[in-house]
Amino acid sequence: MLFKDIRDYQILFLASFLILGIRARDWTLQPQLILVLIVTCVLTQWSLSLVIGQLSAKEQTISxxxxxxxxxxxxxxLRSDHWETMAFAAASxxxxxxxxxxxxxxxxxxAxxxxxxxxxxxxxxxxxxxxWGEDWWYGLVFAGTGGMILKRVGRWDTTAAYLITYAGLEAIRNIWLGWTWDVFWHRLMSGSLLLFALFMITDPRSIPNSKIxxxxxxxxxxxxxxxLRNYFYIPTAVFWALFAIAPLTILTDILWSAPRFYWSSQGSVTSDQ
Structure with missing residues (x-):
């Protein structure tokens, strides 16, 4: 393989999506703000790993x-007109x-x-x-690249459970309201929704260990x-939902014990050694 670590592919894909969004979707992104995000994330990771690594023998090597x-x-x-906001988001x-x-x-x-x-x-x-609009080919790009990563890390179940549950609820609502099915597809054909389902909620280090x-x-x-989306009309519902449910990981790991996921230089490992 070209890259030994699957995260190298993830970096390549996300960088490609960023270029695609700027070129094809005409995003008004300021290059200096992207640089602020990268530099702040790297420096914060390095400094905190160094400091906390001195206090805990369990700390992983700097990644x-x-x-x-x-x-x-x-x-x-994320969007902002000020570098201080971006730096704060990255450090947080x-x-x-x-x-x-x-x-x-x-x-x-x-993130x-x-x-x-x-x-x-x-x-x-x-x-x-x-x-990202609702062009179908964005969905194919995200599904193809995300599928490659999920196959390696073994987290297809997370994306499937999310999309099937969400699509099922939207279908029931669509039928209940008597809407045509083009409304249903309009709700689902969102590049941002697929990006969220394939790349954000599948982070193997922060989600529950067991499949169930x-x-x-x-x-x-x-x-x-x-x-949140249909009854409180919050356009950023996916991010608030993930933030609110994230602590549930603690409970699921207690209820359903399973080996913890770790990254290695050769790709991925699931082991508690």
């Missing part, structure tokens, strides 16, 4: 790949991995935590869920997404 993935995720989703995202942990496992998705922190604690951050735990967890996120 800059994860920091770059987080920065690219923030670049794809990485810091959450070191602060919010149980048994040395973090349960918040870093999602950074997004929620910026939305709630700064005056000029926003997310544009419809930035992941499926229950993902279904809960889908249910809350549906409620």
């Amino acid at each position: 800059l790949r994860s920091a770059i993935i987080t920065s690219l995720g923030l670049s794809l989703l 995202a990485i810091a959450s991995k070191f602060i919010f942990k149980v048994d040395n496992k973090h349960f918040f998705n870093p 999602n935590f950074g997004i929620i922190s910026a939305l709630t604690l700064t005056p000029d951050a926003w997310v544009s869920p419809g930035q 735990g992941r499926m229950v967890w993902a279904a809960c996120i889908a249910l809350l997404t549906f409620i």
Whole structure:
């Protein structure tokens, strides 16, 4: 294989999506803000790993790949006109991995935590869920690249549980209201929704360890997404749902014990050694 670590492919794909969005969708992204996100994520990861690593023998070696993935995720989703907001989001995202942990496992998705922190604690951050539009070929690109990564890390069940639950709820609502099926497909054919389902809720280091735990967890996120989107009219429902349900990981890991996921230089491992 070209890359030994599957995260290298993830970095390549996310960077490609970023270029695609700028070129094909005419996103008004400022290059300097992307640079701020990358530099802040990498420096925060390095400094906190160094400091906390001196205090805990269990701390993993410094992983800059994860920091770059987080920065690219923030670049794809978060918008602001000020570098200070982006730096705050990036620092919050990485810091959450070191602060919010149980048994040395973090349960918040870093990029999602950074997004929620910026939305709630700064005056000029926003997310544009419809930035990808509803072109079907974006879905094929995301499904193909995301599928390759999920096959390696073994987390297809999480994406499937989320999409099947959410699609089922939207279908029931569509039938109940007597709408035509083009409305249903309009609700599902969203590049941002697929990007979220394939790349954000499948982070193997922060989601439940067991398969049944992941499926229950993902279904809960889908249910809350549906409620927030359709009854509270929150356009960023997916991010709030993930943030709210993330701590449920602690409970699912207690109820359904399974080996924990670790990254290795050769790709991925599921072991508690």
